Amino acid sequence: MSVTALDPATALVVVDLQQAFLGLPGSPYPVREVLDRNIRLAGAFRAARLPVVLVRVSFAPDGGDVVPGRTEQPRPALSYPEGWDAPIPELHEPSDLVVTKHNWGAFHGTDLDVQLRRRGVTQIVLTGVATSIGVESTARAAFEHGYHVTLAVDAMTDTDPEAHRGSVQRIFPRLGETGTTEEILDLLAKSR
Template identity: 45%
Template sequence: MTELDINKKTTALVVIDLQKGIAARPTQPHAAKDVIHNAARLTAAFRKNAMPVFLVHVTSTPETMLKVKSDTTFSQTGPVPPDWSEFIPEIGHASTDIVIAKKQWGAFYGTDLELQLRRRGMDTIVLCGIATDYGVESTARFAYEFGFQQVFAEDAMSSMSAEQHHNSVNYIFKRMGLVRTTAEILAVIE
């Protein structure tokens, strides 16, 4: 296993979709409350160490949503609640955080995430959030293509099923970066 080495001057935390409308859904293998707890620990540590925190959330509306033909989609019963895209209170929103609003799964396409990371001299990102195989993986694939080093906080992310989560973690993320626990990441930066 590659040693985890995090440079505090060039590493940012990217938190994917920990917003009220998404974090309220049931997740596996880690319960959403555990993902939130671990992500909150990471955001607190990054903020304490003056390391950038990027909070990413979906802000699409019925008018701006992607309208692709597919065999299946996410089901939504009724209208989206007005606070659906608000960040969960456990994560909060510090004045130093950079907020990225997206309209699709990944946090890079159609946003200024890459620009904001590069302007701050970031070459490494720590990723967490919900869902592992949607928002996190889509963001990770772009980050890999852009040449960012990546660390995945395995217990600070989850999906709709354990199988979906494990597929991304074991077959995708381990080829694009380092998969570690929240405790292992915190031990290096605290």
């Protein structure tokens, strides 16, 4: 695990760290710790005048935009409390880009790629929940889109520690560089 560099045009992309998931029993890191690390990263990116993108998952009340298809696991209920898909106020600033997705990954069916390319972004630092679902899907697509991918592995968590570990140890090193929040903050400070 080592982050070697941050491009001059790097964006922080936070996946699914939204109201509904604050109560998740994150593993290996509690969601509150992950949120605190993301708040620090977002503040540093904003101070460096680099984009912060908050990706949220949301569905229409009638479920019309839920991805179809057969699965072996039951789909989540379509009845969500008001505001479940809202960004977390402590993390969100008006200058942030907010991207709404209806799939696991943040690229398919959204304008994320267009928004990043308009800003000249060549690298993304990924964080969020769940490591093995939304974050991994977004990391795979970012790699396929040609971005340099950096994954802040202590600023993400999962509901399953084995799934988190599998993504971090087996998948992420094939898609980019992995490191800690502190490593990324240090690189940001050195680049200013």
